[in-house]
Amino acid sequence: MPPEVRAVWQVARYLRERVEGDAALRDLWIGGEISNLTTASSGHQYFTLKDNGGALRCVFFRNNNMAHRKSMLNGASLIAHGQVSFYPERGDLQFIVDFVQAAGVGALQAEFERRRARFEAEGLFDPARKRQLPRFPRKIGVVTSAKGAAFHDIQTVLERRWPLAELMLQPAAVQGEEAAVDIADAIRSLAPHGQPQRWPDVMIVGRGGGSAEDLWAFNEEPVLRAIFGCPVPVVSAVGHETDTTLADLVADRRAPTPSAAAELVAPDRLEVARGVDSLLATNRMRVTRRIAVARQALDRGVSVMDRRLPDTRPLHRGVTARADRMKHATGRYVSEARESTASVAARLRTLSPVATLDRGYALVAHEDGSPLSSAQGTAPGELLGIRWRDGSVSARVEDAG
């Protein structure tokens, strides 16, 4: 095959493609010493990072270097994060720096700090978006290893404190290559978007203690994004009290251990029971007071009524006087009537035939009792009655007229 002459730009472009396409030259940390540091009027910084065996030209753009101005000094040893790039127009191979840390900081810590700065700037840790945990959760989701002690610890605490809640374990690998994606998937399948009826009320995401490397999955972007996007409040519980992960910073609440997370997500039933009792006692006190108030009002009403009743004593006196007068008047009437009755009776007596008999006369009557007032009214043989004052006899007519 005959040789071919290439244009410079073709080779330069090829170099850029090779350099930028190489995963080993992306997202890497390089340790070295700063030299030839200049800060352009644009704010971008240019320097050389070198050690005993080599040197790399570096650029640190303004928007990235602002937070690191104090560390950027000639002669300073540091580790810088960024990617290697090739600038075809100038033929320059350069390291585009986006984050630096002092040389004494370990790689893991440096990477932690870099990510923290990045996600903080993005608002993942914003305190304003932290949600309140439910007071009495009905379902508590747990994302952790099915094998580790973390779930057992959570279960033990909740069995004692708040067995009212159902525990939903979504197992996930919590360390190793797959862990970050597995944890993220577990969070999403435990609280799937658009299916709120399947969601727990709160979720615990975590694992028991381990080395910083063991806990590293909880600093990985997929986990942070899943927690950030989780539709229910998340409590992180990673490792021990002294371990801090980025998952802790994204979560709505951070618990130092899985057991502590269990205490955080649910109340203690004994305390709640005491609360119920005290509410009941308070209610009793209030209703007792209400009854006392009603009784007082009743007493007051009665005394007001008493005072407002009309005085009936003069009336009583009036009634008595009238009754007396009536009695008096009736008495007089009765005696008058008695007197006049007596005089009428006396007069009647003088007119009565009985009075005539008293004077010695006799009364002659037919047999049927009707008076015989004339001699003409009799016939011989007729039986007549003769009545005196002191008795009667029967007599027969002998000779009429």
Add this chain to the structure above:
Amino acid sequence: MTPKDTSSGPQSELALEGHTFEALYARLEEVAQRLEAGDLTLEDSVRLYEEGMVLAEQCQSLLTDVEQRIEVLRQRANGD
């Protein structure tokens, strides 16, 4: 620590007479607040107090007579 799947059973039911603990407790608190407001008739306050007693009893029985229920969801990647 093998968690057992007790997905059914009347004792593990959270609700009592169709109400969750949360609902019962919220109503109990509401009753307390209304009694505190003190603008009730005697009859209403006695009625509320009686309701509060029933609610408190239901709350207490939920707090004591319940067993923990655990559901282990499927491993997503590995199937069952």
